[in-house]
Amino acid sequence: MAPKNIEDVDLYAVLDVPITATESEIKKAYRKKALQCHPDKNPDDPKAAETFHALSQALEILTDVSARAAYDKVLRAKAAAKLRHQELDSKRQKLKEDLERREKEAETGKGTCNLTDEQKLAAEIERLQREGSRLLVEEQQRMKAEIQKTMGILKEPVWDSSLNRIKIKWKVDKTDSSNGGYDEATLRRFLKKYGDIVALIMSPKKKGSALVEFATKDASEMALELEKGLPDNPLELKWLNERPVLTTKKKDVTGPSVISDRDYESLVLTKMRQAAERQKLIEEMMKEEQNKS
Structure with missing residues (x-):
């Protein structure tokens, strides 16, 4: 479902919504984009399934309160780090990256209460994998029915x-x-x-x-x-x-x-x-x- 490097994906950009978007706005954006790229409507496009999966992944994480909070924290941290990186020269940047790498390695063996932000996000995504996303399933079923209806497949x-x-x-x-x-x-x-x-x-x-x-x-x-x-x-x-x-x-x-x-x-x-x-x-x-x- 979710890749290991989910923190490297801008889920808000995938759905084309701002980070302040409400759950209703996120659902609306998902439905609009999913209708356009659904594999059933694009049988000849090999990338349709991949794009649809990315949209579903974004919906699943951003409509779950805990998972979204963890993702937003990582996103903000990365944005702040990127800003800091721009202000550092190459030598100081390398020293900083080495230090951060050692700190992460040191944190690996500690308890869950001291997990890094990235590890907390990974834990939330694992939870979603175990529990399944009811909202995602409902939205995908609704989307399939809508597509079948527009294509004249749905039988009445x-x-x-x-x-x-x-x-x-x-x-x-x-x-x-x-x-x-x-x-x-x-x-x-x-x-x-x-x-x-x-x-x-x-x-x-x-x-x-x-x-x-x-x-x-x-x-x-x-x-x-x-x-x-x-x-x-x-x-x-x-x-x-x-x-x-x-x-x-x-x-x-x-x-x-x-x-x-x-x-x-x-x-x-x-x-x-x-x-x-x-x-x-x-x-x-x-x-x-x-x-x-």
């Missing part, structure tokens, strides 16, 4: 009317030529007020039975809940598959195009497909009735 539940047909039944005597007072036109008159009807099929073999397919979930549910039909011969509506079914499909990100001969061909194919669906619906109804008989 959709209504497929062909999977959610409704069985309609009513009482009728076998010798009743009026089919209990119902025909296709009568059923359409009762049902169309709930929404567009994709298909409505009267049973070709059994009286008192039909199937309806609505274009939307709302229309289907309203019809199931509210429709009673004729007062003297009420309708009974039930899901053919016992309960509504949702499926998924990719978002359609294509826009409208200029009408061409191919579009007219598509309309013809659509009508042929609807006729085939209607025939399939009739066959399914007949098969269902044969299984029950």
Whole structure:
């Protein structure tokens, strides 16, 4: 996760925020930059993963109070040391560096209460490695979902009317030529007020039975809940598959195009497909009735 020389990386510069940035400002900067360089959006860039890792590392450390405090202390010390270095001549600089090196070597064997600032920062980063950063995980999951959504990858539940047909039944005597007072036109008159009807099929073999397919979930549910039909011969509506079914499909990100001969061909194919669906619906109804008989 974090390199051993993390104190040599300017995490604030990575996120392009000042050292005084609030946690909210740090998160905002991370989201903006991560969206631009996420590996999923840059599959051909070999450096995308490295850049994204650097952003994640900066977010992880700078949103943890203890780790950020330790990092800031090292950062300030390095800034002050750099200023002092600029004021020293080469000879004094070498003497100073030798002295600091010996002091660090001497500190290595002492207890944790006498750790150097760099060692304290390393300890904080090790703690983050052990504990894991919940905030980082949440941000990365959010980022992935956002990218998938913008790229049209995220799948959403959709209504497929062909999977959610409704069985309609009513009482009728076998010798009743009026089919209990119902025909296709009568059923359409009762049902169309709930929404567009994709298909409505009267049973070709059994009286008192039909199937309806609505274009939307709302229309289907309203019809199931509210429709009673004729007062003297009420309708009974039930899901053919016992309960509504949702499926998924990719978002359609294509826009409208200029009408061409191919579009007219598509309309013809659509009508042929609807006729085939209607025939399939009739066959399914007949098969269902044969299984029950």
